[in-house]
Amino acid sequence: MDIHRHTFDAVIVGAGGAGLRAAIETAGKCRTAVISKLYPTRSHTGAAQGGMCAALANVEEDSWEWHAFDTVKGGDYLVDQPAAEIMCREAVDAVIELEHFGLPFNRTPEGRIDQRRFGGHTRNHGEAPVKRACYAADRTGHMILQTLYQQCVARGVVFFDEFQVLDVAFVDGAPRAGVAGVVAHELATGDLHVFECTAALFATGGFGRIFKVSSNAHTLTGDGPGLLWRRGVPLEDMEFFQFHPTGINKLGILLSEAARGEGGILRNVDGERFMERYAPTVKDLAPRDMVSRAMLTEIRQGRGAGPDKDFLYLDLTHLPPSQIDEKLPDIAEFVRTYQGIEPKTDLIPIQPTAHYAMGGIPTNVSAEVVLDADDTVAPGLYAAGECACVSVHGANRLGTNSLLDIVVFGRRGGAAMAQFVQGRQPPGLAAGFEGAVKSTIDALLSGQGTERVATIRGELQEQMTLHASVFRTDESLRSVAATIDGLKERYRSVAVTDQSRHFNYELSEALELGYLLDVAQALVAAALARTESRGGHFRDDHPLRDDANWMRHSLAHRRPDGSIRLDYKPVVGGPYLPMERKY
């Protein structure tokens, strides 16, 4: 294994929407490297479908303040309100900027950016659904990813494609002393690359692969949060994970909420539009946490479909066929391909699918990573997008706000980073810092292991889905915590049978499994401690929201012995006082 050394002012880890948007901001201002374990255009931003909300008011009256209210309420009041205000205010410019970058939004007859309805987005504080989501058919994320990549190509951004970052270096090993670099594994050769830098931004996306049925790509394994956690950075609000209501049954492939925004209806086995009972005003367009819970409640009460009564239906059959062709072409094709049915005439079997991590690497509104309840900044360390927790999504993210988050906070992180590196030199890495990664890889390749990666991962996913998904109890969480402890022990003797260095995907998957286990452990610990129900975290044994005790963010710290210490910081309030969440 050869070791290569590079020096940059700024390093961006991950090349999805957040990483690319950050790179556009630093391009031309400082020497920047974008390091990604995939080719940038393979990033999972490209799988986002429905839209990106911004109160353009192109179609209906709207204001960014209504958007901010919806975001706070949708997040079950765990949202830091100043951050949500920033996101919703800057959303308008962010969409216009993307349009100027070339993004082919759908258009109104007047030639303006068209907008449509989306779950939880309302006019005037909950009166009725509002058309706020700007979109490009049902491939908005694809167009955002392509457009941002195109702009990076135009600016000559330096990419290291298929390099997996595995470690981060801090000055004196202390995050609060500042970033010194990252270590990456080059997939093509098996070589290690040490990137010395003054600032680093993590934009590695989510970790939905801790669950069995997920909309997430195979590669969404929590590498960024996991490796930072191991080096002393806490993880915030990990207990809040979103299950999207309309995943293709058994496969988990996402069918956009835009399907309901365009008029699609959820039905149980009796054909009943059951959401009328759970959210009488906005019905099928209630926030995702509520819809997923309603669905599983229907199933629990015996109104699921199929031989095992374990799925429900998405009904698009009443929509004009041309509307499906024009507004929802990709998801219609997914249904045809993977389910062998015709969405224009057949009901679509669906089930909730693990979709989005509200929690992650704690940051402030400049995307600077913060380390404790006092918001102490880790100098030069940034995070943006799904791997980060600002917190703009609180306990439950509204549909479309993830695409908004990556663009707004990717830009902010890039700008802050470009400014931070001015006049500073990379502090330098301790000699031999890459030794830790090297010995991990050498051990995995030594051929001594006995445990299969896929077996351990399969058990993790199965148990997380059974015990830590939409409904949780003290008992279920304790059970899965014990499972994870056992799997972590077994992971110590995991086997990589392929001894070769180049394009060793078995090795990559083994390394990714380590991160999956870590983030799952943090999620379960935080979920066990939170004895209330809020947003995406629902405890059967504590079914009510408890504002007196739990208007606070969790911070999971990893102790040197691998155990977890939980700590909390208050939610940053604003104009909206917590109230009962009805839709």
Place this chain on the structure above:
Amino acid sequence: MDVDLRIKRFDPEKDDKPHWEEYRVTVDEGDRVLDALHQVRWFQDGSLAFRRSCAHGVCGSDAMVINGANRLACVLLVRDVGARITVEPLRGLPVLKDLVVDMDAFFAQYRAVQPWLHNDTDAGATERLQSPEQRARFDDTTKCILCAACTTSCPIYWANDTYVGPAAIVNAHRFIFDSRDTAGDQRMEILDAQSGVWKCRTAFNCTDACPRGIKVTEAIQDVKRAIIR
């Protein structure tokens, strides 16, 4: 059901030339070919190299030759190919290991057509207007996921790797026919060169290969006609 996978393997560090290996895996009819490949890597032979990520046809990682045709392994279901499945790497790009090909030339050809919106006029604080009809003009070519299935299905490209190939032309088309773009002439000049559109002999392989259903050959013809005008 049991499926027999016949996979063309090549590890340049060990092998002088590619060879075939066979694996029997048990999958559901509704499983993807990708799932079958995972069965091999996860439970039989960890050294099998192939790229994949999203697993539902939007990221473009897993284009390969399946039973003779360029397909995405995650979009093709086992029930649609049957119990004997032959898998090879894409043709026309250097094989790095097993099903992993070197994409550098492909992305260089993409970059050659300047694939970003050119427009230096000040648009102010609002969007540039574009009618639904103008937007529809280039809708088809916005779907491209850069998987390389089209380019590596083209017999001209196999014989002549200086040809920019269908994918680069698709991405040029996406801007040439975008009413907001001002560099159409520049791009057409690039594509009028020897390595450009005139190499295309309308074999339609690219259209057949595109997993996104883009009418690739038609897009190339559009560009040819625009150059002549």
